[in-house]
Amino acid sequence: xxxxxxxxxxxxxxxxxxxxxxxxxxxxxxxxxxxxxxxxxxxxxxxxxxxxxxxxxxxxxxxxxxxxxxxxxxxxxxxxxxxxxxxxxxxxxxxxxxxxxxxxxxxxxxxxxxxxxxxxxxxxxxxxxxxxxxxxxxxxxxxxxxxxxxxxxxxxxxxxxxxxxxxxxxxxxxxxxxxxxxxxxxxxxxxxxxxxxxxxxxxxxxxxxxxxxxxxxxxxxxxxxxxxxxx
Amino acid sequence: xxxxxxxxxxxxxxxxxxxxxxxxxxxxxxxxxxxxxxxxxxxxxxxxxxxxxxxxxxxxxxxxxxxxxxxxxxxxxxxxxxxxxxxxxxxxxxxxxxxxxxxxxxxxxxxxxxxxxxxxxxxxxxxxxxxxxxxxxxxxxxxxxxxxxxxxxxxxxxxxxxxxxxxxxxxxxxxxxxxxxxxxxxxxxxxxxxxxxxxxxxxxxxxxxxxxxxxxxxxxxxxxxxxxxxx
DNA sequence: ATTAAATAGTGAATACCATTAACCATGTGT
DNA sequence: ACACATGGTTAATGGTATTCACTATTTAAT
Numbered sequence: 001x002x003x004x005x006x007x008x009x010x011x012x013x014x015x016x017x018x019x020x021x022x023x024x025x026x027x028x029x030x031x032x033x034x035x036x037x038x039x040x041x042x043x044x045x046x047x048x049x050x051x052x053x054x055x056x057x058x059x060x061x062x063x064x065x066x067x068x069x070x071x072x073x074x075x076x077x078x079x080x081x082x083x084x085x086x087x088x089x090x091x092x093x094x095x096x097x098x099x100x101x102x103x104x105x106x107x108x109x110x111x112x113x114x115x116x117x118x119x120x121x122x123x124x125x126x127x128x129x130x131x132x133x134x135x136x137x138x139x140x141x142x143x144x145x146x147x148x149x150x151x152x153x154x155x156x157x158x159x160x161x162x163x164x165x166x167x168x169x170x171x172x173x174x175x176x177x178x179x180x181x182x183x184x185x186x187x188x189x190x191x192x193x194x195x196x197x198x199x200x201x202x203x204x205x206x207x208x209x210x211x212x213x214x215x216x217x218x219x220x221x222x223x224x225x226x227x228x229x230x231x
Numbered sequence: 232x233x234x235x236x237x238x239x240x241x242x243x244x245x246x247x248x249x250x251x252x253x254x255x256x257x258x259x260x261x262x263x264x265x266x267x268x269x270x271x272x273x274x275x276x277x278x279x280x281x282x283x284x285x286x287x288x289x290x291x292x293x294x295x296x297x298x299x300x301x302x303x304x305x306x307x308x309x310x311x312x313x314x315x316x317x318x319x320x321x322x323x324x325x326x327x328x329x330x331x332x333x334x335x336x337x338x339x340x341x342x343x344x345x346x347x348x349x350x351x352x353x354x355x356x357x358x359x360x361x362x363x364x365x366x367x368x369x370x371x372x373x374x375x376x377x378x379x380x381x382x383x384x385x386x387x388x389x390x391x392x393x394x395x396x397x398x399x400x401x402x403x404x405x406x407x408x409x410x411x412x413x414x415x416x417x418x419x420x421x422x423x424x425x426x427x428x429x430x431x432x433x434x435x436x437x438x439x440x441x442x443x444x445x446x447x448x449x450x451x452x453x454x455x456x457x458x459x460x461x462x
Numbered sequence: 463a464t465t466a467a468a469t470a471g472t473g474a475a476t477a478c479c480a481t482t483a484a485c486c487a488t489g490t491g492t
Numbered sequence: 493a494c495a496c497a498t499g500g501t502t503a504a505t506g507g508t509a510t511t512c513a514c515t516a517t518t519t520a521a522t
Binding site: 023109110120123153156159196201208 | 252338339340341342351352355384386390391393394411414415417418419420422423427431432433435438441442443446
């Protein structure tokens with residue numbers, strides 16, 4: 001009957017988490033906000049952990065949707081624009097949703113992952129898949145120069161193969177390595193921007209971001225697209 | 232008289248934080264562990280926030296000491312080894328102290344920084360200074376190829392100058408940019424390793440780390456040192 | 463040496479929080 | 493009409509931070 005209370009509770013939980021931080025996301029506060037007593041929420045969620053998990057799931061879906069939309073807003077043949085816009089969307093979303101970023105990709109992740117089942121791979125697989133399809137296109141166009149299998153350290157190669165299988169990619173591990181190298185830099189920039197270590201100098205992360213994108217696109221044999229459509 | 236209780240409380244607080252996470256670091260738990268009632272700790276610390284702050288300060292000192300020792304354990308003239316060992320020490324310490332890493336460089340940082348004064352710059356300045364001295368050596372030896380001032384986007388250039396001033400560096404902003412590029416990659420790898428997003432494939436971060444170091448040393452015109460002494 | 467004051471603790475009180483258990487409506491299916 | 497599942501309630505337990513009033517003890521000053 002009142003499955004709408006579950007929806008209400010989830011949006012309230014999301015709002016509270018965003019405003020107060022995940023540690024401020026409390027069963028009591030949500031109950032107050034939806035006009036019900038705390039124990040009532042135990043019919044819908046598995047206590048506080050369940051609330052956090054619900055927010056996690058919602059946020060994951062929203063994040064992936066946002067990034068995928070940004071990618072698909074570009075010309076399908078303009079891979080440079082697709083990569084650039086997708087990455088930019090990741091940055092923009094993360095800056096606009098710092099608490100949620102921490103939940104998805106920061107310290108929140110191991111905590112959520114530890115409590116419940118079926119978590120650990122979602123973001124990595126979906127996001128890796130989204131960008132992986134772009135790398136696959138590049139690879140089939142023969143634009144990509146990368147290390148040959150035998151030039152990669154065997155232990156690293158095994159890890160790259162595991163990654164490739166789990167995410168469902170279909171190109172040489174040299175290309176997988178390129179992906180990981182790119183992600184490492186993007187992720188570093190994201191964490192710098194979100195956690196704000198260097199905020200004293202790099203309050204606005206965009207200049208560094210654009211410089212990095214030029215770098216990464218160059219690594220992939222691409223140049224900045226003149227037809228970039230950012231939201 | 233009993234300034235030793237403050238010391239006791241701090242080491243207990245550090246242990247609890249490391250074992251249970253910062254959210255498990257509670258005034259009551261520390262009080263129990265040092266055999267005193269909770270209000271007693273208010274004579275020494277500013278409540279729970281004060282405890283966290285105390286841990287933060289201790290951990291900062293320990294971290295910097297660990298990294299500095301690793302650097303100074305190398306041949307003073309072998310800058311490659313110094314950079315490599317310092318970076319490796321950062322990785323090792325972070326993996327061995329994940330909770331503390333989050334406090335210093337992750338989501339914990341903005342929270343601690345928001346509460347009290349004089350925080351935000353410590354790590355950035357000291358760590359930046361340590362590595363900055365190595366970059367300065369490289370720069371004076373003329374080994375470094377970097378962008379000229381006028382080839383850097385003006386907004387980015389201004390940010391780099393702010394960074395240089397705050398950290399107290401004395402080389403062109405092109406070299407500062409090199410530092411930031413290196414740090415971005417190291418930091419990305421650290422967060423990947425500590426937060427464990429890609430643990431399903433990259434459980435052991437060392438292969439990626441060593442590959443990255445080769446890359447970064449190459450960027451600085453160096454090669455892997457044959458005389459690397461890791462702890 | 464006696465006395466005043468600072469130090470370092472306790473206990474009690476307030477106000478949050480999570481979680482469980484027992485209970486009570488209300489509407490649904492038979 | 494009756495049994496029952498659904499979705500809420502209140503009450504109870506136990507954990508947390510924090511403040512306040514109080515006390516013992518130590519230190520310092522006259």
